[in-house]
Amino acid sequence: MAGPSPVWAHAIESSLERITAVNDELMLESRFSTGEPADDAVVRLLPPGGEPIEVGRTDASGRIRFSLPSQAAKDWEVQVDRGPGHRDYLELSETGRTGAALGLRPPLNSRRGVNDPWYLLAGLTLIGGGAAGMLALRRRF
Incomplete structure (x- = not known):
């Protein structure tokens, strides 16, 4: 007897790093656990108790560059949404506007x-x- 075939889900894994301190530009990269880029994923900033702010969509390589609004703080989250069952959340770890103050990694080429x-x-x-x-x-x- 043939039954339904198993469905294997794959999670999204994301990283967020500061690109420049001058204009608070950030780079987010998202990939599925298989290593494939999470392309065309919607990226949002989620302030606590507020309306989500859509910052854009990831490109074909699963990346997006964006700037934080001046009111961004440690209790905000970044949501990467590639559809049902494929979401990732990242927290901004420290209070402050700049990426360094938010506790983000320095750029890899630093x-x-x-x-x-x-x-x-x-x-x-x-x-x-x-x-x-x-x-x-x-x-x-």
Whole structure:
């Protein structure tokens, strides 16, 4: 006997990152759990107790760039809606208007830490501590 075939749902997974601090521009990327881009998904900002604000639709690669309104705060959510059963929600994590104040990741091409002298000092300290530890172990055995 043939029964109904199983239906396998695939969730949407999204990421949100700040592109520039000057105009609070954000980049959202959404993909299905299969890796396919969530193209043509409606993206909305959801203020608590307020009307949703539609910011646009994702492109063929599942991406959209948009700016936050000046009143955006930590209790707002970003909704990615690709149809029934295919929604994702992201929270803005900190109060404030700019992406940095909202706790969003810096852009992937940001190289701030690489040239920071504190990172260099921390790295050299770890390397020196590791070398000293290896010498101490070697003398012991």
